Amino acid sequence: MLPTDSLRTHFRLDQAHEKALKKLRIETVSDLLYHLPSRYEDISDIQSVSGLTTGSEAVVYGQLGGLRARKAWKSKRPIAEGWLEDGTSRIKVMWFNQPYLAKMYKDGQYVKASGKVTGVGDKMYLANPELEPMESLPIDRHDSIFKNTENIDDTIYPVYKETKGVTSRWFYHTVMKCFEAGVLDKFIDPIPSQIIERYKLYELKTALRYIHSPKKLDHATGARKRFAFEEVFYIQVQKAMERAAVSAATTYNIDVTEDNVNEFIFRFPFPLTRAQQRAIDEILKDFSGQHAMSRLLEGDVGSGKTAVAATTAYAVVTSRPPEGRDTKSGIDYGNLQVAYMAPTEILAKQHFESFIEYFEHLPIQIGLITGSGCFKFPSKSDSTKPTKISKAQLMKWVKNGEVPILIGTHALIYKSVEFKHLAYVIIDEQHRFGTNQRKALTKKGAPMPHLLSMTATPIPRTLSLTIYGDLDLTLLDEMPKGRKQVNTKIIGPNQQEPMYEHVKGELKAGRQAYVICPRIDEPDPEKENALNLKSVISEAERLRTRVFKDAKIDVLHGKMTPSEKDRVMKRFLDHESDVLVATSVVEVGVNVPNATNIIIEGAERFGLSQLHQLRGRVIRGTYQPYCFAVTESKSEKTKDRLKALSTAKNGFELSEYDLQFRGAGELYGSKQSGLTDLGMEALKNLKLVEAARAEARTLVETDPELKEHKKIAERVAALGLNLHLE
Known part of the structure; x- marks a missing residue:
């Protein structure tokens, strides 16, 4: 048996199995072994129904039946009741004043029941037990219904995510058969050994054994840590490669005159916060570097992101492209250009109006392009107001460089929009503006523009490092003075x-x-x-x-x-x-x-x-x-x-709180992102994410095309198909 073998080669699969496995994207032995347990049950404290005694606190697994709601004969108080059967015997279950429970659970449903045993003899029952629905009963490892007594010490068993056609028990037994066939010896660990040693991670073979068949909970925890690291590591490798591709491209080196920028800021009707000044300094420093900037600016609503965008845009549009004057036409157009993209038309219009306020004292033209029309500021007839113009005219002025700032919606990346010297792209609330969209904004062979992505969505640091692993992070973590608290x-x-x-x-x-x-x-x-x-x-x-x-x-x-x-x-x-x-x-x-x-x-x-x-x-x-x-x-x-x-x-504190108490899956949706539940849980561990990021960047620096790490290259390629971090 080989990891790449189809499951069909070694197991008899009926139509229901095939359909269910396809839904879970499981085709090969390797896919099966990477279908990791979602949780574990400890069956060391389980009792059999036949062994229960009056007055004891019981934990039993079994199947529900006979559920109904009724009223007590004398007191008339509502009761939900039924019975629980585990293969050794049957016991009555009763809930007082909670009749709705009879409808909440179904006959035939598997549950774990915890509660006090009340009554004697054949009148014995579980009073107000807490029920935990189970996908199936525990694997046969215990006495009574858990008949396999040879592994009596193995009291932890895995529970797998099921779908119609395959049960958790089927997964467990099929994985065990793969282990018995010696398939673990055929697995090659894609993670370099020095990384495994540095972070004391289990090797792949050990991790697979321990995650599917732990002798104790520590084994399962260690194995989950290894696979969590692996998943985040692959994402970080993908992001590091995207970052490297941007870094390799030529870009506009923008030398900023500090006095000019300070003069622009001096006109603001409010003082900048320290966070805003820090953000501007970081962006301007990036502009003067050798590589295109890729930065995420994260700040609460009202923290002043637009002022940062306007100031840095000013630094760009007052800079000249390398070739300077346009000698062909003799016209002095040709300052560097800025594209500012907003998620909705009404928001694009508001940014347009804001930029007019910031730039109205300067001889700088600003364009607006949306699905419903185009505008330009200033108007020829009134220099204090914008004017409506044709799309063709605006496109002509953008193409020849006469309009250095263009604000719009997704209309900005239409093929008909051509810039002369696009040096800076600002994206507002897009959450993800990939390299493909950035390329769409640039002409073939033209330098790569600098990118600033802005969001008011509070994102926990671990999630920022993962989802936006290719971007540097700047936080606006203070509000302007005088802003009223809600x-x-x-x-x-x-x-x-x-x-x-x-x-x-x-x-x-x-x-x-x-x-x-x-x-x-x-x-x-x-x-x-x-x-x-x-x-x-x-x-x-x-x-x-x-x-x-x-x-x-x-x-x-x-x-x-x-x-x-x-x-x-x-x-x-x-x-x-x-x-x-x-x-x-x-x-x-x-x-x-x-x-x-x-x-x-x-x-x-x-x-x-x-x-x-x-x-x-x-x-x-x-x-x-x-x-x-x-x-x-x-x-x-x-x-x-x-x-x-x-x-x-602030919002950052809240996002961290939410991550700990609700989990990343609930917050950001594992279905939408393509991350597994384990990958989502890994986002609670900042050290793990930072380590994976550092190792990924080092790996890509030494082996940019992953020629020496083909297994990692395969995983990253597969990841690209399934990961949607928009």
Whole structure:
């Protein structure tokens, strides 16, 4: 048996198996062995039902049956009851005052039950047991139903992710058969031995043995550490190669005159924060280097990212390209150019307006290109205003260098948009602007532009290092002076009336408000959109008829077209509506200074980082902002998590808190990213991620094309197909 062999060669697979394995992307023996357990069960404390005694605390595994809800004969109190069978005997299970449990679980379902044994003889039962659903019963390793007693000390067994057609038990037994066939000796460890030794990782053979068949929990933990490192390492190698490709390309070396930049900053109506100054210094230093800059600027809403973008853009457009004057036409166009890309049309327009404010005192032309039209500043007839122009005219001016700053949406990367000397690309809230898009913005053979990607999404450091491993990170971790803190209140069940009265008062005073409807988790994206849409429309109707009867209320949701969304946002921006009821589509949103209140329904369904971003919608103005996080949950854990909203200093603290308490999979979605659950969990370990990043960069420096590391090259190539870190 070889790792590359098809499973079909060694195992009889029926149609259900084949379909299930294909769904899990398992074709070869190697694929099977890399289908790692999702967790482990310790069966050392398991009792058999036949051995239970009255008064004892029991932990039993078995199958449920006979579930029903009824009322007690005398007291009439509601009861859920059924029985649990483990192959040795059967015991009654009863829950008092929790009749809904009879519907929550199903007859035939496997569970782990923990509870007190009450009653005697044939009247014995488990009282109010806690149930943990199981995909299957433990592997046969114990006495009674766990019949295989030769490994009585092996009390830890793996539980695998199942799909219809293959069970956790099937995975375990199939893996054991592969081990018996001696396949482990045929595996070649792709991770260099010096890295294995440096971080005291298990070798591949040992790690595979221990992760599928641990004698003790330490074995499983050590094996998981090895595979977590391996997964993050491959991602970091891919990112290091992307970075190396950018570094190898020629770029514009921009020498900045410090006095000119300081003069530009001096005109700002506010002082820069230390974080903003540090960010500008880092970017300007990158400009003067030999390689194209690749940098991520991360900062809370309102931390001043646009000022950093404008200052660094000024440094670029006041610099000359290497060839200087355009001798052919005798026209002195040809300063370096900047492309600024925003996620939505309305946001692109706002950036255009902001840049006009920053540059209006200078003879620098600014263009705007969106799906619905093109503008240029300044207008020939009025130097204080922009003018609408044809796309053809704008494209001509961009191509010959007469317009050095072009702001737009994805229209920027259309083939019809050609720059003369594109030296700097700024991306706002794209989360991922890959090398392909960057190449799309540059002419063949032209120098690679510097890249600044900006985001207000608070990202834990480990995730930044992984997802944006090819980018250097700059944090804007302080807010400008005078920025009002959002007054955040957690609203529990039946506490909404005072909140509504407050918002009514704010609306009466001429302010505006957002109402965010809870996210509805639904595996089918179409159904999710439909449910979220229904939620928004029904909530808007309820508020219109029962709460804010005098207010103009609009709705915004994911099923709208971009132009519909822009139209609704423009109405809200122009104060033609008072309340905007929306899904979380507003989190990457527009600057509406008059909106000072945000109500977030079902707050427990959002991550803290997302709540923080939503809250950021109301800090743009000069009035005191308010955020109401509404939850129906009575759970202490939920209350503690939401309390962090009002205690954390900034979004970065919240994102780290969320990572620890909710996990990266829930935060960023392993389905969307292509990372495994293990890879997602690895993101909690900063040292591991930093080590993987350092080793990957060293490897790529010494072997840029991975000619000496073919196994790693194969893994990285496969990763490129499955990893989606947009």
